[in-house]
Amino acid sequence: MINREAYKRLAQACAEKQVTLVAVSKTKPVEDILALYDLGQRDFGENYVQELVEKEKQLPKDIRWHFIGHLQSNKAKLLVGFVHLVHGVDSLKLLKEIDKQSAKLNIVTHCLLQVHIAQETTKFGLNENELADLLLLLQKEPIQHVQVDGLMGMASFTDDAQQLRYEFRQLVTLRQKFGRPGFPLSTLSMGMTADHTIAIEEGSTMVRIGSMIFGER
Numbered sequence: 349m350i351n352r353e354a355y356k357r358l359a360q361a362c363a364e365k366q367v368t369l370v371a372v373s374k375t376k377p378v379e380d381i382l383a384l385y386d387l388g389q390r391d392f393g394e395n396y397v398q399e400l401v402e403k404e405k406q407l408p409k410d411i412r413w414h415f416i417g418h419l420q421s422n423k424a425k426l427l428v429g430f431v432h433l434v435h436g437v438d439s440l441k442l443l444k445e446i447d448k449q450s451a452k453l454n455i456v457t458h459c460l461l462q463v464h465i466a467q468e469t470t471k472f473g474l475n476e477n478e479l480a481d482l483l484l485l486l487q488k489e490p491i492q493h494v495q496v497d498g499l500m501g502m503a504s505f506t507d508d509a510q511q512l513r514y515e516f517r518q519l520v521t522l523r524q525k526f527g528r529p530g531f532p533l534s535t536l537s538m539g540m541t542a543d544h545t546i547a548i549e550e551g552s553t554m555v556r557i558g559s560m561i562f563g564e565r
């Protein structure tokens with residue numbers, strides 16, 4: 349069961365601020381996705397490759413599918429061709445594999461580089477030095493069939509608003525530091541149910557929201 353009122357408020361707030369709302373539908377049935385689709389939602393996010401592939405087959409073709417989980421290189425080929433944006437890229441190996449699979453189809457796949465901004469050590473992502481190295485490599489040896497649109501980050505699991513702000517600002521700062529003309533890193537995917545208000549205040553351009561819309565998992 350989706351929460352229509354919460355969704356409508358959220359969609360309105362995002363539209364006003366020109367923030368893309370990605371509805372995170374992991375573990376939720378296709379019926380819930382369709383109910384939200386009928387309200388006009390088109391961007392949906394999933395974490396698991398197999399689940400995404402199954403859902404994609406059953407749902408309308410104009411859905412923009414975002415892969416927000418951690419993608420293993422050997423699974424990239426299952427997503428390339430229909431995925432709209434891969435949020436969690438954090439290695440050159442994975443970028444190269446996405447590039448290779450995209451080249452076969454003669455398409456460009458859009459990706460975000462995941463940066464580690466949280467205090468917790470468990471979350472995936474690049475640190476600043478790794479990001480700098482990866483961007484340098486991309487500058488030297490451009491990858492033809494991948495376009496890096498920006499950065500993605502997950503903040504700490506905390507109620508501490510100051511801490512959350514600090515973490516989101518890191519992503520904004522990295523964009524300022526590493527973005528350049530022709531490679532603006534314009535997309536900042538940051539903010540989930542618990543912290544999206546702060547993320548938007550800090551400059552998020554894309555929020556990934558699950559439980560607020562679809563209920564607890």
Ligand SMILES: *Cc1c(COP(=O)(O)O)cnc(C)c1O
Nearest residue numbers: 372416540541542556557558559
């Ligand atoms: C599950 C998930 C979300 C959505 O989380 P909610 O707290 O339910 O809004 C966002 N981003 C990522 C990477 C996720 O795995």
